[in-house]
Amino acid sequence: PTYEIMHPHSLKSSYEYHLNAFDRAMEGGIEDVGGGVLFGLADPKFEVLSLMMHNEHLEKKFGVGFHTISVPRIRQAEGVTLENFPHLLSDEMFKKVVAIIRIAVPFTGIIMSTREDEEMRRDALKFGVTQVSSGSSTGVGGYKQREEGKSIEQFKTSDERTPLEVLNWLLDEGYIPSYCTACYRKCRTGETFMGLAKSGEIQNMCEPNALMTLMEYALDYGDKETCEKAEKLVNEEIIKINNEAIRKFVIEGIVKLKDGKRDIYI
Structure with a gap:
């Protein structure tokens, strides 16, 4: 905690x-x-x-x-x-x-x-x-x-x-709103987290998890407009991921989220 x-x-x-x-x-x-x-x-x-x-x-x-x-x-x-x-x-x-x-x-x-x-x-x-x-x-x-x-x-x-209004605002501003809690659940805390954060390696976890939790939240709580905004941003960001394995993981994860699966993270 x-x-x-x-x-x-x-x-x-x-x-x-x-x-x-x-x-x-x-x-x-x-x-x-x-x-x-x-x-x-x-x-x-x-x-x-x-x-x-x-x-x-x-x-x-x-x-x-x-x-x-x-x-x-x-x-x-x-x-x-x-x-x-x-x-x-x-x-x-x-x-x-x-x-x-x-x-x-x-x-x-x-x-x-x-x-x-x-x-x-x-x-x-x-x-x-x-x-x-x-x-x-x-x-x-x-x-x-x-x-x-x-x-x-x-x-x-x-x-x-409201939370949905703030989410739409952040999307309009070009940010990637993240709802990720994976680090705590994967025990990436304390010195482990700080080491990843200071080296920049944490980006390989944060970016894919942010994209997938954003899409999950939009699907569960957003209206049609929010879902469209979120998906557009997610698709734009996926192609920027340099690591091929991570990019593939996110693409497959988004498909699974749309099919009803939840709680996908690295």
Whole structure:
């Protein structure tokens, strides 16, 4: 499993406590951990430097840095006024933060949530974000409450599009949305995953799995338009795969998916 702890703002004792929490998690057998900062609580320069120093510490001690890094910005919440926070990030500074993290750890996934609006998420994908959420509920028990026609939020989200709307948006933008979970199921975690990621070898697993899980999701949950978009993109990308064996595996996998088979991955 992935174990994620958000860094606290600039309180040394709290930081050291959370630093030790990561160590205890990995010493206890959790191979992949995700970090992040709730930007807006402290000087963003301090936060980014602390995050990178923490990643370096994990690399030195365990041989594995952060699997993912989240970059949420503090948002309006009930009983809270943003006027009390002097370190709020402008959009321009936020983009710089994302770009700096991407340059510093090119092999780490960067997650951006629905706290950010469509425009920011579109820009951030160009600067280095690799994972975006959709259809999110921020309340405790929020998804069940949503089914019952109620709405409970801990804080305000900005991108209210449905998962299918976000999928179509990503396809229109030319990205390959991936729903793959194969690495965890194939035990490609921890040092094994990091070795594949740093060498670039992970692409031989990620690309075919992304194409097949995209097609599977579109067939199961998409409408006709989404399926056509997904299949068009998949066909365009298949011919770019240099490895003949992998290309053949994906072509045959797509045929099997259309015939009703599911859960095909490398």
